[in-house]
Amino acid sequence: xxxxxxxxxxxxxxxxxxxxxxxxxxxxxxxxxxxxxxxxxxxxxxxxxxxxxxxxxxxxxxxxxxxxxxxxxxxxxxxxxxxxxxxxxxxxxxxxxxxxxxxxxxxxxxxxxxxxxxxxxxxxxxxxxxxxxxxxxxxxxxxxxxxxxxxxxxxxxxxxxx
Amino acid sequence: xxxxxxxxxxxxxxxxxxxxxxxxxxxxxxxxxxxxxxxxxxxxxxxxxxxxxxxxxxxxxxxxxxxxxxxxxxxxxxxxxxxxxxxxxxxxxxxxxxxxxxxxxxxxxxxxxxxxxxxxxxxxxxxxxxxxxxxxxxxxxxxxxxxxxxxxxxxxxxxx
Numbered sequence: 001x002x003x004x005x006x007x008x009x010x011x012x013x014x015x016x017x018x019x020x021x022x023x024x025x026x027x028x029x030x031x032x033x034x035x036x037x038x039x040x041x042x043x044x045x046x047x048x049x050x051x052x053x054x055x056x057x058x059x060x061x062x063x064x065x066x067x068x069x070x071x072x073x074x075x076x077x078x079x080x081x082x083x084x085x086x087x088x089x090x091x092x093x094x095x096x097x098x099x100x101x102x103x104x105x106x107x108x109x110x111x112x113x114x115x116x117x118x119x120x121x122x123x124x125x126x127x128x129x130x131x132x133x134x135x136x137x138x139x140x141x142x143x144x145x146x147x148x149x150x151x152x153x154x155x156x157x158x159x160x161x162x
Numbered sequence: 163x164x165x166x167x168x169x170x171x172x173x174x175x176x177x178x179x180x181x182x183x184x185x186x187x188x189x190x191x192x193x194x195x196x197x198x199x200x201x202x203x204x205x206x207x208x209x210x211x212x213x214x215x216x217x218x219x220x221x222x223x224x225x226x227x228x229x230x231x232x233x234x235x236x237x238x239x240x241x242x243x244x245x246x247x248x249x250x251x252x253x254x255x256x257x258x259x260x261x262x263x264x265x266x267x268x269x270x271x272x273x274x275x276x277x278x279x280x281x282x283x284x285x286x287x288x289x290x291x292x293x294x295x296x297x298x299x300x301x302x303x304x305x306x307x308x309x310x311x312x313x314x315x316x317x318x319x320x321x322x
Contacts, residue, residue, distance in 0.1 A: 042174065044187070081172065081189055089287050094267065109255045109272030116265050118288035122189065124172055128278030129247050155174065155189065 041074055043156040046085075049093070049145040061156050062139025074139075074158035076131035082143065083122040085151040093117040093152055094144050106132040131159065170237065170284055200230055200321030207312050208251060208305040215315060217262055218292045218299035234289035235264065235319035237282070240303070243312040244277040251275050251311055252304040262298040264290030272304070277311075289319060 047057055061074050084093040096114045097107055107125075117123050143152055172189040202222040204215060217232045242251050254263055255272025263269050265283050275281050292298050305311050 083189060087287070092288065107274060109252055109274065110270065113255075113271035113273070114267035115271075115273065115283075116267060117283070118285040120287050121283070121285040122172070123284075124189075124280065124282040125273075125275075126280045127276050128280075129245070130276040130278070153189075155187070157174075 041158055041160045043074060046153050049150045051147055051149040056142045056144035059141040060139055061141060062134040074134060076133055076159040078131050079126040079157040081122060081124045081155040082117060083153040084117045084119055085153060086119040088119055091119045091148050091150050093150055096142050201318040204315040207310045208303055209310055210305050210308055213303045215301040217301060231322040232292050232319045233322055234291050236286050236289050237284045237318040239316040240281045241314040242275045242277055242279045243314055246277055249277040249307045249311050256302045261300055261302045
């Protein structure tokens with residue numbers, strides 16, 4: 001990735017705040033400037049959660065294959081986005097890192113913590129100054145649902161290992 | 163609180179070294195809020211230990227110090243604005259039923275945001291519920307450093 005730009009644009013306007021200016025919030029993040037000497041990778045997959053009891057999708061971010069079929073080894077995670085593509089109320093996506101008792105423990109407060117993402121919802125998590133490292137054991141995201149097949153999309157932006 | 167217009171727009175653009183094609187992915191859909199929805203921004207500094215952001219009610223600075231009651235939340239945006247490496251805050255992780263835990267599976271769950279980091283959670287269909295008494299009516303943010311940490315918090319939801 002010789003050029004990579006990632007933008008997070010939040011454009012929020014509220015008429016009651018007009019005295020403070022219309023630009024309520026705006027963020028634009030350019031990873032080229034922040035980590036100009038690094039080798040970026042975007043790991044992008046689309047999937048559907050398994051609907052069987054107790055079944056999960058285990059996403060290997062340290063040894064993954066990207067959307068173009070390239071082999072990835074993301075050593076440092078800068079950003080990730082998980083999107084629940086269902087539009088049906090009640091179809092909640094669950095996300096955690098608890099796999100094989102070696103979670104990426106810099107992310108959550110405890111190894112069994114779980115984030116919920118509702119239908120048409122998304123979570124974006126980013127670190128500017130501090131990335132978190134993957135290792136041979138700490139490299140798994142888990143995505144699952146409650147016995148429902150829910151389509152989802154995952155982007156991981158990180159620094160590739162040599 | 164009428165004529166509210168807000169949108170969340172997250173996109174990626176990158177050039178792949180193997181095909182030299184500019185890839186552009188629009189991740190979030192443009193989302194126009196309903197007239198009943200409200201959006202506030204809070205800029206504050208968190209002291210060491212537990213800090214709480216009230217949701218029901220919240221007094222916010224729009225020039226009039228108005229009070230708003232969020233009955234449900236559709237979006238949280240939380241930025242750790244510290245530039246000091248090592249400054250870490252934690253969203254959630256509570257054993258109190260008065261604390262908002264709608265986006266976690268358990269009361270004790272929490273997620274860390276490191277210096278310079280951003281956390282966006284958008285939930286436009288199944289809004290997270292808050293309540294006035296005995297329920298989730300404040301957001302807990304812990305500052306696990308020995309110094310104060312500046313943060314920016316944007317909350318969107320159904321306000322009363």
